[in-house]
Each structure stands twice: as C-alpha cells, then as structure tokens.
Amino acid sequence: MGKTVAEKIFDVHLVDNPAGDMCVLGLDEVFCHEITTPVAINDLVRRGKDRVFDASRIKAVIDHVSPAKDSKTALQGKILRDWARRHNIENFFDIGRNGVCHALFPEHGFVRPGYTIIMGDSHTCTYGAFGAFAAGVGTTDLEVGILKGVCAFRRPGTIKIEITGSLPEGVYAKDVILSIIGRLGVSGATDRVIEFAGPVVEKMSMESRMTLCNMAVEAGGTSGICYPDMTTVDYLRPFIKDEFNTRREAMDYYSRFLPDQDAGYEKSLEIDVSALAPQVTYGYKPDNVTPVSEMEGTPVDQVYIGSCTNGRIEDLRVAADVLSGRRISDSLRGIVSPATPGAYRKAMEEGIIETFMDAGFCVANPTCGACLGMSCGVIAEGEVCASTTNRNFYGRMGKGGMVHLMSPATAAATAVAGHITNSSLYKDQNPE
C-alpha cells in the first residue's frame, strides 16, 4: 500500500522506534513563544541542561502579550530574550519585529514542504499548509525539542478530505473549515492528520490554506496538511532561490512529499462547497457550527479581526472591502490586529488601515492579545465578541464572555450592522 504525506515525512525523519507505533522524529524546526517556552528554559537550567540542539533551527517570538502588559509578562519576554541571546538564536523576533507566530514564521520562509516542526502551541498545525508535518506540543516536548531536536509521535492515521465544487461569493476558507469541524466534531480527528485536497484547495492562496490547516486541531487533528504545488513554490520562491534554479526544480523536489495514489487513508470524505453558506459558531465548542443566517440579529459588543487564523493581509483585504465607505455600529467596538508587521505594512500601503480607522476600528499592533483573553481587547462578563479567531471556549476572550467564530467578511459585516449578519447583505449596496 502507498503512503500518505505524514507517512512519507515520518520515513525521512525517523530516528528511533522505541515501541510499537511510537516514532521518535528528528526535527527540522523548533518554534518558541514567550508563554510556553520560559518554563521549559527554566527547567533546562534547573536540570543543568541549558543547551540547544541547533541554534539555527530554533526560531523564537514574543507574540501572545506584546508589548508586555505587566511585570509577569515582561518577565516571560525577558526569559525568552535572555535565552535567545545566550544561545545566539539569530531568529528571535522581539517587540517591533514580532507578530503572531503562525503568521510570522511562514512569512519569513521558515516553513517548507516535508519539514517536521514542533512548537508549544496547539495551532502549530497551521504550517501543514506548506505540506509540512507540524504539531503543537506541550512544554516538556518543547524542552526536549530544544535540547535534542527530536520529538515522539504515534504514527498517525490520516483522514483525507477532498474539497470539491467552487466557493460561492462571500464564502471563504474559514467557512469551509468551520463546516468541516461541525461535521467531524471536536474529537473527530484526534491523533489523526487531515489531508485537505481537491480543486478548491488547489485554487486557494497560501493564506487561505493556512486558515484551513490552522483549525485542524479544533477537530482534534495533529496536523492539517495541504499538498505542495506551484502556489507553495511561488510563495517560498524568495527564500529558496539559492537552493533551486527554477520553480520546476523546486516542485520536483517537493513532489516526494506528495501522497501515493494508493495511500492508505483511515477515512476519506468528499465535501462539495458549491452551496456552502457563511458559517458561525454559537456555543462554547468549535463544532457548534451553524450558517450565519441562523444567528442573524444576535447582538454583539465587540468585533475582533486578527489572530493566526484570520489576521493575514488577505483577511484584512476581505474585511476592508466590506467596511469601505461605511462606519461600524455605535452599539459595538471594533478591534483589528494585523497578525504581522508585514501584514500591517502592506495594509498601510494599500489604504486598508485607513479604511479600518475611517470605519471606527481600533487598530492594534500585531499580537495574540484578545484571542486568548490576555490583553488588547479582553471582553467583560456577559459580553459577546464576534471574532475571526479559532476558539470559542467558555471564558476564552474574557471570563464569562461569549465568542462567535466567523470569517473576516462576516465579522466586518457584523461590525457595520451591530449584530451578527451575512456579509452578502452589504455586497451590492452602496454605502451611505
């Protein structure tokens, strides 16, 4: 039987097979942020093992709370910063160069097809958009990754999801992944890799593929994976110019991480998205998903556009399109946080920041902040946030608050309307 993408990547990276289906893999990259890494660093120091396996393969960023909001978060940043300096970790993104990890690291070309990547962050699965095996891990796994450059995984089964048809107007990768999570359930892909394939994915930009893979973990998935193709090569082109003379050459090399025709899947699904409507979550679990029309009119206190799911330039463009020439409702406040300095700069150049400001949005700097209820837009008890993020857990954006997950288009339309609404309502209307 042929092999899946994950199986091919496992074969190339296998270091040890300690028992049964447990595989210890060599790691191409270990990514770090200031929330989960300091405890690993402190523990390594305590054990007298303050070493790194390869400083050039470690990347670090301060992103969750940036700039620091209090002494504790300042200390977390300091521990990471001091450690990066001590070990000559060149790719350390301090305040000013920093952005949300899963948007920032791909932008710098650190993610390549066939790579193995871990990070102490559950949405590490985002990088699968490039055909990498990328998994979120806990601090101990991260600690061992930093020290030894290895991580243990059970050989995962793969679920293949073929996305067919074509996306209707106003429907985006976020709506697709929400509907998939609704279908699989929050543990439907536990310990599994999800391969996203089919014509709809082939047409998607890298940004959209990242949105898709980002939420694989909300169905329990270890990693979401899209197949490397010319879109991937073109995105990576500036970073791989010295490695490959032509695009074709790069593609030929990356092709070895494509699945075999007869790969063994645990489950294969086909989803036709031609009739898919914009989706939104309604409860405290990401699989509580329903069409926006079902939630139409639900009052909202805050709209948040940003995060590793939907804070990229493409997302800002989509939201700005809806907001252009309009003002957000007086009944709510809007916050946008471009996920990276690169996205921020582009948004500025394209006049998108101006559109947001004219509409009455607060433009925050790149940070996770509100997404996990730590800073820059925490909501009050009993408040409701319409958000382009990926988690609606009880208390996620602030104790006692409710989060409705949605696409940037839906979030922008909701900001204008003052309640949850479909972006297509704004499509053909001229702004007043």
Added chain:
Amino acid sequence: MRNFGGKALFLDRSDINTDEIIPAKYLTEVSKEALGPHLLEDLSLEGFDPKEDIKGKQVIVSRSNFGCGSSREHAPWALEVNGIHMVIAESFARIFRQNMFNCGMLAIELPSESIDRIFNEFLSPEASVYADLEKSVLKISGREGKEAEIAFLISEFDRALVEAGGWVEYADANY
C-alpha cells in the same frame, strides 16, 4: 516509581478543555506552584465548586476528549501541584495525553462501558482509585466496602516515560 492513586474527583462531562483546567490568564506564571489555586476555576459543570471539590483528591475520572484545546502543559502542572497525578477518561486529546506522560504522570483510557460503570457504581466523595502498574489494573473502592478491579492498557513507551520520571530524562539518556 511514583505511586498513583487516591481519592477520586468525578467530572461528569466530555470535552473538558485546557482553558477550563487552567485559564489563559494564569499562563503568565513561570512557576508551576503558582497555578495551584486556579485549577478547574472556569470549569462549566453544574454543581461543581473548585474550592471544595478538589481538596484531597488525587485522581480525576472523566468522560471523553479530556484536555482538548490549547497545548498548555500548565494543565497537567496545575493537576500535579494539586497532587493529582492520574486522570482516567474514555479518551484524551493527543497533546494533553502526551503531556501527562511526559511529566511522568498517568493518563489512562478506558472503554466507555468501564467509565460508565465507575460513574454508576462508585460516584461518591469516598471513592478512591489506585493504579497497579505492574499488573495493569485499577483498584477502585467506594461506599460500604464496594470494590472493583478494572484492567487497563498503556503502551511500553508510556510506561518507560513514567518509569524514567518523564520525557526529558528519557530523551537525554537515549538520544
């Protein structure tokens, strides 16, 4: 090897996520001990009082997909510093489960019938569960001398992690 077991805390719900086990606002702590008082602070479960109900408990018994959501190892640490070194559930989220073994603690999966049985027959403040790792059985006792033994499976590798006291020691010795 550490002894596993003690009084059981029953959390009768599926999909208990790590935000509920330890809310994100405490992720600014850089010591495990500081997490202690906040364990399960945001759990949405009817009638559950974190202050009272956690006291003196060493084991958690829950339903399916325990520990889903954020990868934060603060969740097992918050359990650890409260003296809870074993979670028994129908299933776990991958990262949480791995984190438990990486810390040298036990995350034991049992079929739904066994979990149902533990809830049905033993749910009480007196219930306790001990793990005999050598024989791979859980010894459960409850009210009025009621007892049961339920076999469990853990992989050789997970067992090796528990014996080594966690993944850091194991990996540093082996790779």
